[in-house]
Amino acid sequence: MKNKAMQSRLKAEVMEFIHCHKSLQLASNDADGAPHASYAPFAVGDNCLYVLLSELASHGVNLQRDARASVLIIEDEATAANMFARVRVNYSMRAEQVQRDSATWQAGIASLVDRFGEFPGQLTQLQDFSLFRLVPTGGRYIKGFGRAYKLPGNTLAGDDLQHLNRS
Numbered sequence: 001m002k003n004k005a006m007q008s009r010l011k012a013e014v015m016e017f018i019h020c021h022k023s024l025q026l027a028s029n030d031a032d033g034a035p036h037a038s039y040a041p042f043a044v045g046d047n048c049l050y051v052l053l054s055e056l057a058s059h060g061v062n063l064q065r066d067a068r069a070s071v072l073i074i075e076d077e078a079t080a081a082n083m084f085a086r087v088r089v090n091y092s093m094r095a096e097q098v099q100r101d102s103a104t105w106q107a108g109i110a111s112l113v114d115r116f117g118e119f120p121g122q123l124t125q126l127q128d129f130s131l132f133r134l135v136p137t138g139g140r141y142i143k144g145f146g147r148a149y150k151l152p153g154n155t156l157a158g159d160d161l162q163h164l165n166r167s
Contacts, residue, residue, distance in 0.1 A: 007159060010149060014089060014141050014157040018044060018073060022115065025072040026051070028062035028095075036062055041120075042134075043111035047155045049093075049134040050108035052120055056128050063095040063132055071134060082144070091139035091151070098131040105131055140164070 023041050030036050038059040040051040049071065053060035063069060074088040098105045108131045112120035123129045139151035141161065152158040 007161060010141070010161045011157040011159065014151070014161075015044075017087065017089060017141075018049075018156060021073050024049065024051075025074070026059055027070040027072075028059050029066045029068060030058065030062055031065065041112075041116060043108065043115045044156070045108060045111055045133065047135070049156070050098075050111055051132050051134060052109070052112055052123055052129055053132060054126075054128050055130055060130060060132075064097060064130070067095045069093040069095050069134065085142075085144040087143055089139060089141045089151070091134075091136040091156075092153075093134040094137055096133045096135060098133050100131075104133065108133060 023039050026038050026040050028036050028038070036058050038057070040053060040059070043050045053063070055061065055064065069092075070090065071093050072088060072090045075086040077083065077086070080086045098108055109120060109124055124131075135154065136151065136156060137153040140148055141151055141157075142148045148164040149161040150164055152160055
């Protein structure tokens with residue numbers, strides 16, 4: 001896609017879609033390499049998503065052991081015009097456990113508190129909660145049938161969204 005105005009519009013659309021949602025579907029790998037599906041509330045950071053997870057929960061344990069993850073943010077069923085073509089963005093992610101009390105920790109927790117109120121801050125008082133920074137390694141934005149775009153890595157939307165053509 002070469003049209004800069006269209007690229008800019010699509011980028012803004014992806015970011016607006018992400019900001020309009022408060023939770024994501026998270027797939028991680030268990031100790032045997034089997035997929036594990038869960039969900040988590042999230043905040044948006046600098047080209048990443050922040051999630052605060054308990055180390056007692058399966059997804060927290062999984063991400064500590066294997067940094068590979070997949071994230072899906074999807075249009076609500078109640079508002080979808082077509083259940084077979086729900087708007088969605090999915091990413092392959094690299095999970096980075098953030099060191100407690102580091103500058104990145106402070107920024108991530110502040111983003112979560114801005115989005116959800118004081119509750120995430122209260123969770124940080126529990127030592128089993130870890131902050132993860134989910135960094136995209138690639139993804140797709142799907143607006144419906146024949147309207148899918150490849151998202152570059154290291155960014156939530158990027159400046160070069162490419163239409164996925166049938167090849």
